[in-house]
Amino acid sequence: MLVLKESDVYGLLSNITVPECNHLLNTLHNALRECTKDKHLSPSERTIHQPEREAITTTLGNTSLFMPTSITTTTGVKVVTLSSGGLKGAINLFTPDGVLLGVLNAAEVTAFRTSLAVMIPFVRYPHPKTNIVVFGAGRQAEWHVKLALLLGQVKHVTIVNRGAPRRMEQLFATLQQKYPDVKFEVLLKSAPDYDSRLRKYLKDSDVICGCTPATEPHFPASYLDSKPRYISLIGSYKPVMQEVDSDTLLSGGRRIYCDTKEGCLAEAGELIRAKVTEDQLIELGELLDDNPLTPDGNLVFKCVGLGIMDLVMAGELIQMAKDKGVGIVVDDF
Structure with missing residues (x-):
């Protein structure tokens, strides 16, 4: 043993x-x-x-x-x-x-296995993945960043959080040495120009990752333009939680990729509020090949975790x- x-x-x-x-x-x-x-x-x-x-x-x-x-x-x-x-x-x-x-x-x-599940659609997303915005600064956020850098062509990472945990500061210092050409930034919600900077970061983003148990959306759908993005959501695990609004959630042609249909419909507050039905969900297990994923709009993935x-x-x-x-x-x- x-x-x-x-x-x-x-x-x-x-x-x-x-x-x-x-x-x-x-x-x-x-x-x-x-x-x-x-x-x-x-x-x-x-x-x-x-x-x-x-x-x-x-x-x-x-x-x-x-x-x-x-x-x-x-x-x-x-x-x-x-x-x-x-x-x-x-x-x-x-x-x-x-x-x-x-x-x-x-x-x-x-934290690792959830972030690794996020990478399954990530590596099949055919559009640029150079600019990533991550909401959260815990273990989940850390592994999202590390795996994206390992498996993608990332050039800019922005962490959005209430504070700047020492763990994330140490991570950025380590990653900067390993990836000298990548720009790392932290946007604190207490910053006086938070909203204007958030709009800019989101507009420039190719990938958006939600990693917090938020009860209010991180941003309104109006902050995103028509450019396609990969949006992953792993933070909410109760009906009262939600990381994005319904318009953002349904911005992939009303189709949402997930780890488990039953779990997401029962636990994910975003899906419950948007009245998402089972036929709108595509489990990662239904993807039997490694072909690129090309949704009509954003590629949205929701994960609540499986044993x-x-x-x-x-x-x-x-x-x-x-x-x-x-x-x-x-x-x-």
């Missing part, structure tokens, strides 16, 4: 090469394809099992989520707690007969850690 601490997971993921990242991206996409395919099978034929996640909210205001998943060859359970201190928890990975293969810190895995994403990435990380001699081995668990 292998234990991977937060620093172990972060170190493994922060040092991945482009080929390793593409392998993880393809592995994740193939898992989502299998997940979509499996839903159309009879219960006796299914190899993927993802019960509805359970949530407990205590009187202290903390919410704990319990997410079991099985792909028959591997079973896993992720338990995380969302509090004012962010997301904390662990992923337990088991063999089919219940032997514990590993325990991984969940915070980095969750299989954690399970598959945990398995890949366990193998990667074994290959590189990372982690703590417990032989007598």
Whole structure:
């Protein structure tokens, strides 16, 4: 049994090469394809099992989520707690007969696998992806930036946030050394010229990423012109949350790409407010080839997360850690 601490997971993921990242991206996409395919099978034929996640909210205001998943060859359970201190928890990975293969810190895995899902449409988006605007400055925002730089031709990154966390300042300093030709900027919502600068950044943007649990849209649809953009939204996970207004959400010819139709329709406040129906959604698992995605307008992607994403990435990380001699081995668990 292998234990991977937060620093172990972060170190493994922060040092991945482009080929390793593409392998993880393809592995994740193939898992989502299998997940979509499996839903159309009879219960006796299914190899993927993802019960509805359970949530407990205590009187202290903390919410704990319990997410079991099985792909028959591997079973896993992720338990995380969302509090004012962010997301904390662990992923337990088991063999089919219940032997514990590993325990991984969940915070980095969750942020990475969600950002990696965002990259599935990103790499298939045929228009320029040089100018990126990211709302948020947490782990999710960090991995969006790092993966976009690794997999795209990014020249300008703008982080929009209420404050300037030390983590993001350190990240930009590191990335500037690695990508000297890329311009990195932070736009604080407290800036006196915030609105005018936000309009400019959005007008110049090719990619917009929402990474916050916002309850009000980050900007009105009027701030965007007719230029096509890739817009990803991963921050909202409750009906009361929304990162964009309905006009922006439906700016891709009223078609929206997603990780799970059922999850997005039940949890994503943007979709609920816009009265989006299942036939307007396209799961990533329905994309059986690697052809470019060319919607009528913006390419909009919404992700709320699936247990299989954690399970598959945990398995890949366990193998990667074994290959590189990372982690703590417990032989007598």
